Amino acid sequence: xxxxxxxxxxxxxxxxxxxxxxxxESRMSPTGIAKARRKFKAMVRDFKPMVVHAxxxxxxxxxxxxxxxxxxxxxxxxxxxxxTPNDGFFRDLMGRMLSQLAALGASGIICVSTQLRDALxxxxxxxxxxxxxxxxxxxxxxxxxxxRARLGWDHRKSIVIFNASAPIIKRLDIALEVEKRxxxxxxxxxxxxxxxxxxxxxxxxLLSAADAILLCSDNEGSPTIVKEAMACNLPVVxxxxxxxxxxxxxxxxxxIVDQNVDQLASALRTxxxxxxxxxxRIMAVQNRADAETLDRETYELLLRxxxxxxx
Numbered sequence: 189x190x191x192x193x194x195x196x197x198x199x200x201x202x203x204x205x206x207x208x209x210x211x212x213e214s215r216m217s218p219t220g221i222a223k224a225r226r227k228f229k230a231m232v233r234d235f236k237p238m239v240v241h242a243x244x245x246x247x248x249x250x251x252x253x254x255x256x257x258x259x260x261x262x263x264x265x266x267x268x269x270x271x272t273p274n275d276g277f278f279r280d281l282m283g284r285m286l287s288q289l290a291a292l293g294a295s296g297i298i299c300v301s302t303q304l305r306d307a308l309x310x311x312x313x314x315x316x317x318x319x320x321x322x323x324x325x326x327x328x329x330x331x332x333x334x335x336r337a338r339l340g341w342d343h344r345k346s347i348v349i350f351n352a353s354a355p356i357i358k359r360l361d362i363a364l365e366v367e368k369r370x371x372x373x374x375x376x377x378x379x380x381x382x383x384x385x386x387x388x389x390x391x392x393x394l395l396s397a398a399d400a401i402l403l404c405s406d407n408e409g410s411p412t413i414v415k416e417a418m419a420c421n422l423p424v425v426x427x428x429x430x431x432x433x434x435x436x437x438x439x440x441x442x443x444i445v446d447q448n449v450d451q452l453a454s455a456l457r458t459x460x461x462x463x464x465x466x467x468x469r470i471m472a473v474q475n476r477a478d479a480e481t482l483d484r485e486t487y488e489l490l491l492r493x494x495x496x497x498x499x
Contacts, residue, residue, distance in 0.1 A: 190388060191320045191412060192243040198483045205487065208235050215247040225255050232257060238494035239295075241486075244268050245287025253293030259493045261296035263486075265320070266409025266430065269299075269307040272357060296493040298486065300410035301431035318486055319410040319431065321479030322472070327392045327419035329469060335397035346377035346460045349394060349401040349422070351413050353384035362404040362449060369453040370460075377460060395420035400459050404447055405429050415477040418468030425456045439471045 189211075199205040210231055214220025228251075240260045242252040245268030252260045268287040272280045288309050291297055297315045299305040305315045336343055348367070352360045360381070367379045380398060395401070401417045401424050408430030415435060417424050424439070426432050427447035436442060441462050443455035476482065 189243065194323070194388075194479070195320070195483055195486065198479065199487055199490075202480070202483065203487045205490075206235075208237070212248050212251055215251075221247070221251065224251070228255055239490050241490055242290075245290050246283040247286055249290035249294070250286045253290050259295035260293065261298065261490055261493050262290055262294045263298040263300070263318075264304050264308075264409070265300055266304060266407065267354075267357070269304050270407040270409070272354075296489050298489065301408075302434075303430060304409050316485070316489055318482055318489070319415075319435070319476065320412055321482035322412065322415040322419050322477055323479045324419050324469070324472065324477075326388070327395070327416055329420045329465070330393065330396035332397060332399075332465075335393050338393055339397050341397055344376065346375070346399040347380050347397065348377055348456065348460075349382065349398045349413075349417070350379045351382045351384075351401075351403070351411075353382065357406050359404045359406060359447070362447065362452065363402055365449045366402065366404070366453045366456060369449060370457055373453075373457070375457060375460060391416060392420055395422045398422055399463075400425055400442075400456060402452065402456060403427065403429070403432070404452055406447075408432070410435070415472060418466070418472040418477060421465040421468050423459045423462075423464070423466045424468070425452060425459055427452065435472075435475055435477060436468075437471070437475055439466055439468050442466055442468075 196207045196209055200207045210228055212224055214224060237258055239258055240252050240256045242249045242260055242262045245262060245264050249262040269284060291308055291311050297311060298318045299315050300319045302317055305312055305317060333343060341347060350363045352358050363379060370377055395417050401422055403426035410431045414424055414432055423442045424436060425443050428444050432444055441459050441464050445451035445455050
């Protein structure tokens with residue numbers, strides 16, 4: 189939840205909002221939820237918020253709309269409305285059902301992509317499309333060899349970043365097949381697989397040191413790592429998922445192809461052979477990826493719901 193904590197900090201520091209974070213630690217245990225309800229009610233009595241902003245649907249959003257005495261804005265990020273088979277059939281189905289129910293009680297709804305808005309069953313007219321942005325002032329491109337020297341990477345081999353924070357949905361199996369195919373064809377490359385423990389300080393260095401990023405997920409909302417790669421001028425090769433077409437519009441080199449090994453391998457081979465950085469940073473500004481702009485849109489919606497969306 190780094191991005192939600194970053195946004196909470198930005199709303200406080202840049203827009204003067206008073207923000208307090210509540211983390212719903214137990215989302216499966218009735219006893220745990222009952223305890224969380226008491227803590228939440230106590231926080232509300234003490235803090236007296238004008239509005240509650242729930243990041244993610246499922247239990248978190250439904251908890252918020254049921255127990256908050258003030259208007260609730262829900263932001264849907266992807267796995268709350270998309271299928272997540274690695275969660276198991278029942279948990280996946282229940283999560284998506286709870287997300288849909290939460291929309292009925294929300295005073296405002298944010299979806300990070302048009303595809304997620306289309307996945308809602310109702311209240312689509314209430315939705316604002318506001319992706320989570322990337323801090324361009326923090327994600328600054330470095331010279332590739334200088335970044336590699338800081339990481340101790342081989343200067344000759346092509347390095348491709350792959351985010352495997354949720355290996356089944358992100359399709360690590362496809363990424364590994366792409367790597368295997370290219371190596372068999374004589375391409376000197378390897379995947380740098382991220383497991384979700386990379387810090388925000390390390391990411392700009394990794395993205396500057398790499399030669400491309402590969403994305404082949406089954407589904408996404410608005411993948412943050414694509415915008416981070418753009419900010420560091422790292423070429424992106426991806427399947428057509430989430431809002432990548434909108435985010436990457438006008439960006440080159442790079443490619444958006446079908447989710448299969450042949451097309452992904454061919455596109456990645458072309459990008460690596462070019463040896464070029466992308467124009468991603470320029471396009472990130474034009475294609476609404478800057479966190480400062482998007483946080484302002486979120487703040488304005490929260491303020492409007494606080495003033496006019498009383499439950």
